[in-house]
Amino acid sequence: MLKQEKGRVFMGVNTEVPLMAFDRIEGVCSRHNEYALTVTPNILGEVMLGKYVVAFGSASHQWDLVRYRDSYIGDVSTKTMEISSGITTANIGLRLEYEIAAIEMAFTKQFLSNPFGSFSTTDEMATSIGMFINF
Secondary structure, three states, rough: EEOOEEEEEEEEEEOOOEEEOOOOEOEEEEEEEEEEEEEEEEEEEEEEOOOOOEEEEEEEEEEEEEEEEEEEEEOOOEEEEEEEEEEEEEEEEEEEEOOOEEEEEEEEEEOOOOOOOOOOOOOOOEEEEEEEEEE
């Protein structure tokens, strides 16, 4: 964490290892399992604009290091392994904080293809409003 009097920057990596085993369906699917290793490097920056107002921005990129699927559906057995660089997400927002309560509004943009390209019409932007309690 980088910290200054009115601002701070957090950097990290989230890692997940999902293991999925689906139920067997008689006469249709006798085996369907999926395993993966996903890492998501991220960065978050916050700046105090006043006593109760915080502006923030963040970016993350989801990367599937490996995804393995093993299934036997009908008479067809398939095994696949893939590596993919997935979704880049950018957020920008404003938070009002008072003691332990906060309310924030954020705009989120996901880049489903090239994160360094221009904003395309196939990628969507979302707005979120949330309230939470810090403890």
